[in-house]
Amino acid sequence: MFHVYVADSISADGLAPLLEAENVRVYRKGQDTDFSYDKIDALLVRSATMVDEELLSRLPNLKVIARAGVGVDNIDVSAATKKGVVVINAPDGNTISTAEHTFAMISSLVRHIPQANINVKGANWDRKKFVGTELFGKTLGIVGFGRIGSEIAKRAKAFQMKVAVYDPFLTESRAEKLDVASLSLDEVLSTADIITVHTPLTKETRGLLNSRNMSLLKNGVFLVNCARGGIIDEDALLENLNTGHVAGAALDVFEVEPPTKTELIQHQNVIATPHLGASTKEAQYNVAYQVSKDVLTFLNGQSVTTSINLPTIPKEILNKIRPFFQLGKKIGSLLSQVSNSPVDEITATYAGKITEWETSIITKSVIAGFLKDRVDQTVNEVNAASIAKDRGINYGEKHRNESDGYSNLMEVRAKGKQVDLTVRATYIEGYGARIVHMNGFDIDYAPSGHLLYVQHHDRPGVIGQLGNIFGKHETNIATMHVGRMLQGGKAIMMLSVDKPIEKDLLDEILLIPDISSALTLELP
Ligand SMILES: NC(=O)c1ccc[n+]([C@@H]2O[C@H](COP(=O)([O-])OP(=O)(O)OC[C@H]3O[C@@H](n4cnc5c(N)ncnc54)[C@H](O)[C@@H]3O)[C@@H](O)[C@H]2O)c1
Numbered sequence: 465m466f467h468v469y470v471a472d473s474i475s476a477d478g479l480a481p482l483l484e485a486e487n488v489r490v491y492r493k494g495q496d497t498d499f500s501y502d503k504i505d506a507l508l509v510r511s512a513t514m515v516d517e518e519l520l521s522r523l524p525n526l527k528v529i530a531r532a533g534v535g536v537d538n539i540d541v542s543a544a545t546k547k548g549v550v551v552i553n554a555p556d557g558n559t560i561s562t563a564e565h566t567f568a569m570i571s572s573l574v575r576h577i578p579q580a581n582i583n584v585k586g587a588n589w590d591r592k593k594f595v596g597t598e599l600f601g602k603t604l605g606i607v608g609f610g611r612i613g614s615e616i617a618k619r620a621k622a623f624q625m626k627v628a629v630y631d632p633f634l635t636e637s638r639a640e641k642l643d644v645a646s647l648s649l650d651e652v653l654s655t656a657d658i659i660t661v662h663t664p665l666t667k668e669t670r671g672l673l674n675s676r677n678m679s680l681l682k683n684g685v686f687l688v689n690c691a692r693g694g695i696i697d698e699d700a701l702l703e704n705l706n707t708g709h710v711a712g713a714a715l716d717v718f719e720v721e722p723p724t725k726t727e728l729i730q731h732q733n734v735i736a737t738p739h740l741g742a743s744t745k746e747a748q749y750n751v752a753y754q755v756s757k758d759v760l761t762f763l764n765g766q767s768v769t770t771s772i773n774l775p776t777i778p779k780e781i782l783n784k785i786r787p788f789f790q791l792g793k794k795i796g797s798l799l800s801q802v803s804n805s806p807v808d809e810i811t812a813t814y815a816g817k818i819t820e821w822e823t824s825i826i827t828k829s830v831i832a833g834f835l836k837d838r839v840d841q842t843v844n845e846v847n848a849a850s851i852a853k854d855r856g857i858n859y860g861e862k863h864r865n866e867s868d869g870y871s872n873l874m875e876v877r878a879k880g881k882q883v884d885l886t887v888r889a890t891y892i893e894g895y896g897a898r899i900v901h902m903n904g905f906d907i908d909y910a911p912s913g914h915l916l917y918v919q920h921h922d923r924p925g926v927i928g929q930l931g932n933i934f935g936k937h938e939t940n941i942a943t944m945h946v947g948r949m950l951q952g953g954k955a956i957m958m959l960s961v962d963k964p965i966e967k968d969l970l971d972e973i974l975l976i977p978d979i980s981s982a983l984t985l986e987l988p
């Protein structure tokens with residue numbers, strides 16, 4: 465049974481996939497109290513809950529954090545990553561609602577609708593006080609031209625506005641396709657009549673509009689922030705509102721929520737909403753349904769494509785690489801068990817069809833498999849890189865053309881001062897994963913279950929003696945594969961058996977004169 469804790473107010477209809485799943489129990493904050501933090505497998509939040517190191521330390525069993533929305537600035541993603549916790553979000557479920565809210569804010573701002581509404585409700589009729597500005601023909605500056613920014617541009621076009629955009633990641637072809645002028649930030653600031661920001665909040669975008677560059681703004685400009693508090697510096701904004709350089713501001717988000725800067729909120733030319741961009745029935749259903757389905761998929765052992773801290777791989781490709789991903793874990797574990805001295809470098813080399821796909825996640829699975837039994841914490845492809853770094857293990861990957869006749873080939877080399885191990889493997893559709901090479905020996909075996917790895921001399925009778933010992937200990941040999949370089953030279957053997965190999969059996973095998981080493985291996 466999986467335990468899911470819903471920490472913020474999330475649409476109950478959208479939670480249906482989790483609520484209806486037989487292997488999941490959902491606990492909602494304030495409603496269900498019969499749960500313990502140490503059992504929670506998945507945590508669902510919006511922007512209210514701060515998922516910091518302290519909260520993470522109270523959730524030792526946590527596997528996934530789901531943000532029912534876009535912004536993950538309330539989640540310490542790097543702390544989650546270190547703990548091997550996957551972070552997912554619902555990137556497009558609230559795009560339309562937020563774009564519509566932004567446009568409602570722009571219209572309200574330039575026509576003073578909120579102020580006029582209060583005026584009329586106060587039994588006044590001050591028509592002269594609320595003379596507005598038309599949108600027609602004006603330039604809308606959009607800073608951050610992703611999902612929401614581009615939806616706003618479409619709406620601005622319908623109002624016959626010109627659109628000037630700043631986004632360092634915007635390609636020329638996309639700007640052309642959406643018929644917007646792609647400019648520098650300073651150019652947007654100095655030409656637009658209304659400016660709206662739609663970037664995530666990052667260290668680069670905090671204070672993106674600040675006291676320095678606000679001097680470039682046109683006199684009488686309107687500013688809008690429905691993205692994240694802090695992208696427009698609030699102190700600089702207040703100063704420019706007070707001088708009248710900025711004619712008005714529409715704010716849905718604040719540096720601190722609820723906002724504490726009363727002078728800014730109370731300013732007669734500021735209109736404000738309490739972080740309502742995504743607050744529609746439709747958006748809330750969309751984001752809740754999207755993350756519920758993804759959390760369920762993830763808990764049931766399948767991969768998801770909306771992860772923040774894993775490479776984003778399309779589902780069809782993910783299905784194709786899944787066998788290699790599993791094989792990567794096995795190879796990592798095999799190398800870890802075979803190497804008896806420290807490894808400080810792991811290199812995965814890919815050849816064949818597999819090089820057409822994203823291989824970085826497979827390399828991370830190799831590292832996770834290698835580290836799994838060596839560290840006292842959860843290791844998976846999310847935190848494998850940071851754990852490897854902490855342990856001084858460098859890793860890398862290469863692609864090469866020659867695949868030794870296999871349609872796909874994976875080679876992993878683990879090197880240290882006293883160790884240099886190489887394993888090659890392939891995956892054959894309908895047949896499964898095979899290790900085809902180990903440390904200079906060609907071989908062919910399935911890497912799973914209870915195995916015995918033997919290094920010996922290729923002499924008559926070795927296999928017979930070994931078989932007798934297994935028979936005496938009533939341990940059935942399921943498969944046996946032998947590899948040698950030269951007749952009568954060094955050779956290796958890989959046996960798979962039906963149950964774990966006991967110590968006294970192993971000790972007897974080691975007494976066979978032509979066997980130089982024998983190592984039991986357990987693979988997933
Ligand atoms: N008010 C709300 O309720 C609400 C709702 C949804 C999203 N949001 C906020 O809006 C943000 C944008 O959402 P989205 O879905 O459009 O995200 P998105 O990822 O599709 O778009 C963000 C864009 O910002 C651009 N960008 C990144 N760094 C930049 C920089 N330094 N300068 C200029 N552009 C930069 C990116 O290239 C990208 O195109 C979210 O991160 C979230 O914080 C707020």
Ligand SMILES: O=C(O)[C@H](O)COP(=O)(O)O
Nearest residue numbers: 510511512533534535742
């Ligand atoms: O990033 C988001 O998705 C929005 O800011 C919405 O936040 P909310 O889920 O708290 O409304």
